[in-house]
Structure formats: C-alpha cells, structure tokens
Amino acid sequence: MSVITRFAPSPTGYIHIGNIRTALFSWLYARKNKGKFLLRIEDTDLSRFKHIYVENIFFILKHLGLNWDEDVFFQSHRLNLYIKIINFMLNNNMAYKCYCTYERLNHVRNLNIKRKNNYFYDKFCRNKNFNYINKSYVIRFKNPSKGYVSFCDIVYKEIKVLNTELDDFIILRSNGLPTYNFCSVVDDNNMGVTHIIRGDDHLSNTIKQINIFNCLNYKIPVYVHLPMILNSDKKKLSKRDNLFHVKNYLDQGIVPEAILNYVVRLGWSSGNREIFSLNDMKYLFNLFKINKSPCIINYNKLIWINKYYVSNLKYEKLFNYLKYFFKIKNVDINNISNISEIISFFSQRLSNLKDIVENCMLFDNDRVLYEDSFLLKYKLFNYVNVLHYFIKKFSKIIYWDLLNINKVIYSSLIKFTYLETKNIYMILRLFLFGKKVFFNLNIIIFLLKKDNVLFRLKLIKKKLNNYKYY
Numbered sequence: 001m002s003v004i005t006r007f008a009p010s011p012t013g014y015i016h017i018g019n020i021r022t023a024l025f026s027w028l029y030a031r032k033n034k035g036k037f038l039l040r041i042e043d044t045d046l047s048r049f050k051h052i053y054v055e056n057i058f059f060i061l062k063h064l065g066l067n068w069d070e071d072v073f074f075q076s077h078r079l080n081l082y083i084k085i086i087n088f089m090l091n092n093n094m095a096y097k098c099y100c101t102y103e104r105l106n107h108v109r110n111l112n113i114k115r116k117n118n119y120f121y122d123k124f125c126r127n128k129n130f131n132y133i134n135k136s137y138v139i140r141f142k143n144p145s146k147g148y149v150s151f152c153d154i155v156y157k158e159i160k161v162l163n164t165e166l167d168d169f170i171i172l173r174s175n176g177l178p179t180y181n182f183c184s185v186v187d188d189n190n191m192g193v194t195h196i197i198r199g200d201d202h203l204s205n206t207i208k209q210i211n212i213f214n215c216l217n218y219k220i221p222v223y224v225h226l227p228m229i230l231n232s233d234k235k236k237l238s239k240r241d242n243l244f245h246v247k248n249y250l251d252q253g254i255v256p257e258a259i260l261n262y263v264v265r266l267g268w269s270s271g272n273r274e275i276f277s278l279n280d281m282k283y284l285f286n287l288f289k290i291n292k293s294p295c296i297i298n299y300n301k302l303i304w305i306n307k308y309y310v311s312n313l314k315y316e317k318l319f320n321y322l323k324y325f326f327k328i329k330n331v332d333i334n335n336i337s338n339i340s341e342i343i344s345f346f347s348q349r350l351s352n353l354k355d356i357v358e359n360c361m362l363f364d365n366d367r368v369l370y371e372d373s374f375l376l377k378y379k380l381f382n383y384v385n386v387l388h389y390f391i392k393k394f395s396k397i398i399y400w401d402l403l404n405i406n407k408v409i410y411s412s413l414i415k416f417t418y419l420e421t422k423n424i425y426m427i428l429r430l431f432l433f434g435k436k437v438f439f440n441l442n443i444i445i446f447l448l449k450k451d452n453v454l455f456r457l458k459l460i461k462k463k464l465n466n467y468k469y470y
C-alpha cells in the first residue's frame, strides 16, 4: 500500500512554526516512502476565514520547497459530498437532528457545572426522531454509548477512552456547514490518507474521529501526533502569536533551508546532529524517532542555523533570496559593480539576509548624502586637510589591494600626528559612508574600489568647499 499523507491547515491565521512542522513531517514521510503528500484547505469555518491566509499557505509551502501532489482539496468545494454522507448517516441511525435551543443547552451546561460534571450534551433529541419544519437544528453524531475507543499512536502509543466520556458532537451546524471532525474523516477516507501526522492538540479530536471512521466502516489510518511546541514562556503557540509566523521569520532574513532545518528538530532527532539538508532529512527521517516531550522555541538556535546556511549556500541561491530584500529596500544592484564580492564577504560574517542587504547598501553611491546636519554634527570641515591627503594618496594607488590601502592609512597617522588611529578611522568612515561601519574598514574600503572611494571623497570635498566654516 503506498503512503499518502496530507497537510490540512485551516486558513484562519498565518502559518506558524508548528503548522510548518506538521507539513514538513508529512511531506518527509511521503517523499521518503515514494508516496503522495496532499494539501487540503479546511475552509468551512467562515467566521475566521480570510483569503490572505490561503495565499500564505501556498506561498510558504512553495517557498520552503514542500511541493504537494494533485490539485489542492478545498473543503468548501466538497459540501455535496459531506451532505450526502450526513444524509446517509441520518437514514441509518448514525446521526440525528437536534433542535435544542441555545437557552436549553446553556441550562444543561450550568447544571453540569454545578454538579462538577464535564459538559456533555444530555442527548435529549437522540432517540426522538423529531422532524419540525421551520425550526433551526444541528445534526449530531450518535456516539456509541458503550465500550471504548482505542488506537495506537506512533508517538503516544496506546490510547483508550470510554465512550461514556464522549459527547454526541455536532457534525452539521445550523448554518448548513459541516464541522471539522466530520469533514476531516470523510476527506481522509476519500483522499486515501494512510498516515495522519498532526499536532498533539488534536488527540481528543482523533478519539471522536475514530468513532466516525468505525461507524462508516472506513479504514482507520495510522496516527502520529507530534509533541507540543511552546514559546519561551512555556506557553502553547497560537496562530495569532505573530512572533512565530513563518512569514515573519522569512521577513527577518531567515533562509528557507534554516527554517526547515530548525523545524525538523522540534521533536525529532538523529543522534546529536544539528544540520540537515532537505535531502538528509528525507534519508534519515523516521517516525519512530519522534519524541513526545514538548519542545521549546529557541530563537538563538534558529539564528545559529541560519548563519550556517547563509555562509554555506551556493552564491546563486543566496543571491536569489537576497533579491527580495534588495527590492524592498529599493536597491538598484546595478549601481554596485562588484556586488558578488560584497555579498560573499558579508555572507561569511552576518547571520541573516536583511543585514547583508543593509550592509550592501553602503556600497551604493546614490545613498551617500552627507546632509548639512551631519557635517555639523561631526565637524568634518575641521578635517579638510585630512580629506585632501586621502584623495591624493588613494588616487596614487595603482594596484588596489589591502596592502596598499593599509599603507595609505598608516602614512596618514604619521602625517597627522595629532590624530589617533581611531580618529583617522572615524573620519574616513564618515567621509566614505556618512555613518559608522561595523566591519574592518580597510576591507570595506578595498571592497568599495578605488573609483568609488575617490568619487565619494570628492563629493564630500565639494560639499565642504561650500561650507563657510573652514
């Protein structure tokens, strides 16, 4: 039997790190077994549905390389199938119409709270076969009243619950839309899903769903419930907690490889190894190595992994990822002649794409402005002689390399004995970049290249010439 897994997000929020772990584990298991990975959009909860969340699901999966097989399944396009099965269940005593009003249900609930019972529907309509016209109703599943439900989860092992502890839950809402627990079973069966991999917050749903699987005589899939992911305060992640949205990680300059690598370690391990390419994961991934203890998000670890990928990715790939950030920052990379050399330099030193782009922007001549307030703040007009000195010396360099650049800087220290090394560097930084630069200035000057260095020094010279203070 070939493996079929699925990712079944509800488009009610942006995809977060927990969702993407479910998608990744399902994708890995399908790919490893040469099976299928299907995508199902669970869009029957209209009150929280937003189209932008559907787009976010597609974008994130594609961007991370988690490609799915077949067309996307939209639950909202499958209503006829659900209604057909619900009618079958009604006709075969597997479900019933419940006409209980909100007030009645509230009353039952309050009584149960007083008696310290868990809230259960009291099954008032269960065997009545009411059939009112023009009265609103829901359809409830006739949960077995005896025996127990049990299943063996790959991570959680044996789970067994008494049916008396379960409710006759709603399968069709009064607005005519079926509920998650019902649609999920119908679809998993209809799509031929063999392995359901999802967060352990669904364990209680699985129990209910198995009763529907059994009642409809469907084959029960293998279940794999993944351990909970907690934030650094040890609280459960929520779709509304935007810190953990995958989109935010990408916007912060984390590369897809790092996100996948970070996520695969949330509950799964292979020895002490930390770095896994997607291919390594496919090769090593094993459902039996999933641990059930909760995992805590560790942002520093993600940054560490990202730094590894940023410095090891092939240049073309890295450049491709950077393009998006150049675009956001409105950087015309054609203005920077040796962009590849500059990117390679920063990729070995910085941990995210955003910082690389910020630093590449130092090399865009169009961005050096030297506002008057800046000239005043740093009193650069006091250093016009130093400026002239550098213009003269740098223009004499024939072979633009670190040795010759060092020599010029060193000679300026001898010439301007009243200045210390740190002053010379600060002045040069301000002349060339108009701000502090956090990397070895000699290397940055080397990367800026002679023409641009002279262009910038002359530009500031012109500015200072107009300045009446010197």
Ligand code: GLU
Pocket (backbone or CB within 6 Å): 007, 008, 009, 010, 042, 184, 197, 198, 202
């Ligand atoms: N739509 C559910 C969710 O987003 C997932 C359901 C499932 O995997 O069965 O949590």
